Amino acid sequence: MRVAIAHDYLTQRGGAERVVLAMAHAFPDAPIYTTLYDPEETFPEYAELDVRPSRLNRIRYLRRHHRAALPFLPSAVSSMTIDADVVLVSSSGWAHGVTSTGEKLVYCYTPARWLHQQRRYLGDHSSRGTAVALRLLSPWLRRWDVRAAHTATDYITVSSVVQDRVHSVYGLPSVVVPAPRPNTDACPSEPMPSVETWLDGEGFELCVSRLLPYKNVGQVVAAYAAEPRRRLVVVGSGPEKDALRAAAGANVLFLEGITDGQLAWLYRRSRALVAISYEDFGLTPLEAASFGKPSIVLRWGGFVETMVENLTSVFIEVPDAEHVRRALEQLDAREWDTERIVEHAARFHEDVFVENIRELVKAQLEKHDRS
Structure with missing residues (x-):
């Protein structure tokens, strides 16, 4: 063969x-x-x-x-x-x-x-x-x-x-x-001391994405500009990198070129993932789910097929900053069942x-x- x-x-x-x-x-x-x-x-x-x-x-x-x-x-x-x-x-x-x-x-x-x-x-x-x-x-x-x-x-x-x-x-x-879904959940964590210092004991949400227009990362960054007490870590690179960094506040940290072990550490430490891009499938919410973490996702495309509302994710209808802010409030208000989220992710192993x-x-x- x-x-x-x-x-x-x-x-x-x-x-x-x-x-x-x-x-x-x-x-x-x-x-x-x-x-x-x-x-x-x-x-x-x-x-x-x-x-x-x-x-x-x-x-x-x-x-x-x-x-x-x-x-x-x-x-x-x-x-x-x-x-x-x-x-x-x-x-x-x-x-x-x-x-x-x-x-x-x-x-x-x-x-x-x-x-x-x-x-x-x-x-x-x-x-x-x-x-x-x-x-x-x-x-x-x-x-x-x-x-x-x-x-x-x-x-x-x-x-x-x-x-x-x-x-x-x-x-x-x-x-x-x-x-x-990526198998990064099987990776041992590689701590990131510089990120630990930046967090200073605070929690954070995660956005893992190429920095392209249709990924809508700019709207995620804008949401955190209006929520200065929250923290966001963005992992990825792309043509919009410089513009996004210029628009971000001090509560947003950009990373790129990290290892799977470092990414696993970020997922394990995060509260949730934010992914509001126009995705035909969308792997990162499933990756987050494998760590038992919920996601904020756009009700569009592949996310509708892979995510379950109120079990693995909060859906938003429009990919803009205000909808992200409302979804963050819903995220905080709900108790998430980690085991059921992991079980869902296993379907895509x-x-x-x-x-x-x-x-x-x-x-x-x-x-x-x-x-």
Whole structure:
């Protein structure tokens, strides 16, 4: 059985990169093909795996600024021919364009946001250069994107929201397999003395997110500007980092590049997680739940499928600061059952995902053998 894995790019630490690690656990001998690979910026576990980047990886600037590689990624991906019985593709916009000598099974987080949800992805303050580049390239990229999608043998989607979107954008059917929650709850805590000093014995809420417009971290930060007695720790990096730091008060602490052990320490010490982004799935509330912590989430997309109101989370209807402030009051007013929250998170354990994905790959292999 020859299985390979393909992923867009390994240049950051996000939910998709964790899912690829789970795929690698399911198929330990599978090489991982990708366009760009920066071992310093993604999860350290990749250093132990067989990662095979494209020729673009020779350009250091693109490894550190993968968004600048956008005009070159279609050709880089299209030129990848992977010799395997089944290629398991992890894609949010690029890797579905690889060529497989066997079957190609695409695990889709969403059709490319920067093509099909541009306003939400870029926000209201994107640079003029970015807007012009996307306006010029979008028609060609959409054609490439649809053609690439139709080269897949089958599609898997991360949620029913994405399943509907894949049908709408590509006209393709798919099956839903929820992503696995991260297993950081199994990590021993690595204390962070500097954070301890900053907290000075006070409690805090946590926000773990890439700093992009559609993540709505700015509204979370604004809520804490109006609640100076509360404390917030934001973990993540991205294009909005400088603007968010400038807008934050002294009661907000920003961290990036931390280890899983340090993240586990933060989850264990926190009161709750705040995640009000437009997520097609949303891993961080499940990660928080694995530590028995409730979340404040937006009633949208994947959160509706993975979270249970008043059991694991408080829902808000609009991702703005005032709704976050009200949700914090509800959070404080309720007694949360830690054991039931942990039990809910167990439904999304990596072992469940591994079993499901192995069965789907097995079905692809049987299809390959019949052909």
